[in-house]
Amino acid sequence: MKNTVTIGMLGAGRATELHMGAYDKVYGITVRRKWIFARREEQLLAAQKRYGFENITINYDDILKDPEVDVIDICTPPYLHKEQIIRALNAGKHVICEKPLIGYFGRPEDKKPIGNVSKKKMYEACLEDLEEIEQALKRSGKQFMYAENFVYAPAIFKAAEIIKAKKSKILFAKGEESLKGSSSPVAGEWEKTGGGTFIRTGTHPLSAILWLKQQEAEARGEEIKVVNVIADMARVTSTLTEYEHRHIAARPYDVEDTGVAILEFSDRSRAVVIATDTLLGGSKNYVELYCNDAVIHCTLTLNNLMSTYLLDEDGMENVPLSEMLPSKLGWNNPFIEDETIRGYINEIQDFMEVVTNNRQPRSGFELAAETVKVIYAAYKNIVE
Secondary structure, eight states: OOOEEEEEEEOOSHHHHHHHHHHTTOOSSEEEEEEEEOSOHHHHHHHHHHHOOSEEESOHHHHHTOTTOOEEEEOSOGGGHHHHHHHHHHTTOEEEEESSSOOOOOOTTOOSSGGGSOHHHHHHHHHHHHHHHHHHHHHHTOOEEEEOHHHHSHHHHHHHHHHHHHTOOEEEEEEEEEOSOOSOTTTTOHHHHSSSHHHHTTHHHHHHHHHHHHHHHHHHTOOOOEEEEEEEEEOOGGGSOTTTTTTOOOOOSSSOSEEEEEEEETTSOEEEEEEESOOOSSOEEEEEEEESSOEEEEEEESOOSOOEEESOOTTOTTOOOSTTOSOOOEEEOOOSSHHHHTTHHHHHHHHHHHHHHTOOOSSOHHHHHHHHHHHHHHHHTBOO
């Protein structure tokens, strides 16, 4: 059994920050931080100083050609994922990839804005891309690890433990991730994000629900698949005046800022997934399960482990309370051990054990691909 895993990190943004915080907590395995790749040298120098990488590069080939690198951790924007995944697998590297796995970002023949392209065309193109990645994965003999932190959140994992122990039937599931928009300047452009809030944030509760239905199916010796998806998507913030818009970060150009999808499974159960960029006061992340013999509520944020009431923000400049929180005044529910509660630490620990023990991850390619299929089925089947 290997005791050291050498990583090559792609990207130096927020996702990298979350992953690196989790690498700090890995136990029983030494993580060697050999390479970090990004497009701007100043960004790389800052990341190297902060995270302790041995080498920086703006050339991906430097990492692919290094025989000491075991795994490529892809924390780049999703429009880069497909090429980076396939090249890593072809180079004989294990792959960790942030959500979403892939999306549709436009083809040379498309007229802009990309958001106006036929969603049927997008759906079919994504299926082709998924097939291409799957074939590269099979040829490589390597492991693919889907960095969906919701699957590794303690509340979601405990829900799975209960369902498997009781062999419960999930009759209805509901999940949501909502916030006030994204800090990314390109979050409103389909060609950069592959969609709007539903792919950017709805991915999380969707993957969790799909994974929980997989756990149910395994426990009961059944096969359960998504057989139908209907959805409603809209750009509602465009109806606001500039003054009315002042508290909401969402600036959608050709993407949705509000999305709801209803999933029908082959066992006739249903699930509702909600994602919006119109929620003030922090981020809302939960999954609820209505079973034949249980009700399970999983709250990732905002939770009530701690409450604060502040009359001013003196001295609080470097004390984070919550994601996307515009003010620390008044009552708030701060994030406590956020990297644990939202699953990042368990996620990276699992991935390092996958590499050292050559076993399957809890969250792998099948879940990543199914999530993309459902997202684009939702886009394709939007209620007019």
